[in-house]
Amino acid sequence: MENQNYIQYPDMMSGKKILYVHGFASSGASGTAKSLRILLPNAEIIAPDLPLSPLRSMELLHNICDTQKPDLIIGTSMGGFYAEQLYGFYRILVNPAFQIGETIKSLHGMGKQKWLNPRQDGQTDFWVTQDTVDEFKQVMQGSFAKDDVEEHRNLVYGLFGDKDPLVHTHDIFAAHYKNAIWFDGEHRLNDSILHNSVVPVIHWIDDKLNNRQREILYIDLDDTLVDFKNGVHKCTETELKQYDGHIWDIPGYFSRLEPLPSAVKAFRILSLKYDTYVLSSAPFGNPSSWTDKMLWVQKWLGVPAFRRLILTHHKNLNYGDYLIDDRIYNGAKEFMGGFLQFGQSPYKTWDDVLEFFEHIKG
Numbered sequence: 001m002e003n004q005n006y007i008q009y010p011d012m013m014s015g016k017k018i019l020y021v022h023g024f025a026s027s028g029a030s031g032t033a034k035s036l037r038i039l040l041p042n043a044e045i046i047a048p049d050l051p052l053s054p055l056r057s058m059e060l061l062h063n064i065c066d067t068q069k070p071d072l073i074i075g076t077s078m079g080g081f082y083a084e085q086l087y088g089f090y091r092i093l094v095n096p097a098f099q100i101g102e103t104i105k106s107l108h109g110m111g112k113q114k115w116l117n118p119r120q121d122g123q124t125d126f127w128v129t130q131d132t133v134d135e136f137k138q139v140m141q142g143s144f145a146k147d148d149v150e151e152h153r154n155l156v157y158g159l160f161g162d163k164d165p166l167v168h169t170h171d172i173f174a175a176h177y178k179n180a181i182w183f184d185g186e187h188r189l190n191d192s193i194l195h196n197s198v199v200p201v202i203h204w205i206d207d208k209l210n211n212r213q214r215e216i217l218y219i220d221l222d223d224t225l226v227d228f229k230n231g232v233h234k235c236t237e238t239e240l241k242q243y244d245g246h247i248w249d250i251p252g253y254f255s256r257l258e259p260l261p262s263a264v265k266a267f268r269i270l271s272l273k274y275d276t277y278v279l280s281s282a283p284f285g286n287p288s289s290w291t292d293k294m295l296w297v298q299k300w301l302g303v304p305a306f307r308r309l310i311l312t313h314h315k316n317l318n319y320g321d322y323l324i325d326d327r328i329y330n331g332a333k334e335f336m337g338g339f340l341q342f343g344q345s346p347y348k349t350w351d352d353v354l355e356f357f358e359h360i361k362g
Contacts, residue, residue, distance in 0.1 A: 007195060009272075013043035013206050019070035019089075020047040021061065021079030024097070024104065025126075027117040032076060032189050039194065040202070046070060049119050050079075052126050054100075054139040061086060072205055074198070076189060077167065084156070085139075087146040090205045092198065094159045095187050098143060098169045101136035104128060144176045153178045154208075157201050159303070161185040161193075181306050182298065196268065200304040203272055216320035216337075217270060218279035218310075221293060223326040224342045225263045225278070225301075231256055249285045254292035259300050262350040269354060271304040273361065278309045279318060281330045324353060 018040070020033050028047035037045045046068055050057040064070070065086055073091045075083030080096025097103050110128050158173040158180045166187045174180035183197035207214065222228040232240065232247060234256040243250045270276050278297055282289045290311060297305045310318065316331035325332040326342045333339070340347045340356070347353050 007039065008041055009039055009199065009203075010042050012199075012202060013040050013072065013209075015042065016071040016206075016209065017044045017046060017068055019061075019064060019068070019073045019086075020045055021073065021075035021083045022047065022050060022117075023077030023079050024100070025113055025116045027115060027119045029118045029120075030116075032194070035189075035191065035194055036074070039199065049121070050082075052128075052132065054082075054132075054135040057082060058085065058139055058142075065089065071209055072202065074202075077187065080158075081140075081143070085142050085145070087148075087151060089155065090209070091156045092159065092201050092205075093156065093173070094189060094198065095161055095164055095167050096158065096169055096173065097167045098140070098172050099167075101133045101140060103167065104136065105133060152176065157181065157205075159183050159197055159201065161187055179306075181303055183303050184299075197303040200268075200271060214273070214275040215322070217274035217276045218315070218318060218320050218323045218325075218335075219267065219270075219276065220323075220325035220327075220332070220342070221278060221280035221296070223260075224324060225259060225267065226254075226257045226296065227260045228257060230258075246285070248283050248289065251286065251288045252292060253286070254282075254289045255295055257296065260350065262354075264300055266350040266354055267301055268304055270357065273357065274322070276304070276308065277318075277320075278305055279315055279323065279325075280309070280311055281313050281315075282311050 018036065020036060022028060022030050022033070027049045033045060033047035046064065048060060048064065051060065061082055070089060073083045073086055073089050074094070075091065075096065076094045077097045078100050080093035081098050081100050083091050083093055084096060112125055112127055114125050115123060156177045156179065158177060160170040160180065160182050162182045162184060164187045170180055170182070183193060185193045185197065219225060231253060235247065235250060235253070239250050240247065247253060267276070280293060282293055293311065294309055297309050312318070314331045315323065316334035316336065320337050322338045322340065323332060323335045324340045324342050328341070340353065342353065347356065
């Protein structure tokens with residue numbers, strides 16, 4: 001996996017240890033491990049070569065956890081399956097292959113296989129036998145064994161590619177853990193997924209580890225993040241005639257809208273600097289708009305906006321430091337923190353907004 005722009009987050013997880021658990025037929029020299037070292041230059045990335053044997057792999061991982069005491073564990077595919085069982089640590093499971101025994105038989109087959117990345121022992125191939133599959137099934141019996149509220153609600157995050165053609169375990173994970181999050185992507189990680197989906201979760205965990213309280217920022221949707229006005233071009237003539245003067249009541253209207261220029265980029269940047277939420281109002285006359293807004297946030301903003309959508313007609317009741325909104329209504333004018341009226345000078349564009357926040361952050 002190539003790192004396109006060499007974006008780095010030197011303060012994120014600085015001085016902390018991250019255990020990376022690779023996928024099937026891979027190694028600690030995988031592209032993901034290399035990219036994590038580039039992204040987080042001041043974190044220690046521990047990325048061992050896992051043995052083929054699932055039992056020996058779990059033994060190795062438990063020994064590393066006991067001796068190294070990582071602050072965070074990231075596991076991908078098979079590594080996510082293993083990492084789920086490393087209880088007591090913050091964990092990010094990316095497309096975890098909880099049914100790894102059957103997955104190997106159906107996707108890889110039995111017999112001689114090639115290692116996909118260089119191994120420290122120099123081996124280039126290995127054999128998958130029925131004993132290997134049986135060991136995976138034995139280790140699978142330890143999955144979801146920790147009946148603990150802290151584990152279920154706070155320590156574990158599952159990331160699931162909405163276009164993953166290989167592994168489909170979102171519902172299995174969601175039956176045991178609260179933080180089951182879809183992202184835009186397939187099974188294998190790339191730089192875009194790392195930056196836009198994995199880094200935001202690492203950011204949340206880093207804040208928790210440091211007991212860091214960030215300033216609270218609220219951002220409106222309609223005509224702030226969302227190109228609301230141009231949605232009329234996606235409506236039929238019949239709809240426009242029937243809902244003349246109140247197009248916001250058209251069923252499904254909000255699901256058709258697209259972001260304003262640079263809005264998604266700005267949200268991602270600001271979400272790494274502030275405790276950022278989407279704060280919007282939805283018309284009572286259009287019940288579908290409430291669902292459509294949630295679906296829009298999931299589609300366009302993705303992981304950084306997970307569980308961060310607030311719909312209200314009284315924005316002034318939300319405590320925070322900043323509100324970005326194009327209008328003064330629904331309590332925006334009475335908001336007790338700093339109010340940036342988007343679309344008006346000096347905040348006409350998202351580049352203007354980013355310049356403002358860059359200035360106040362020094």
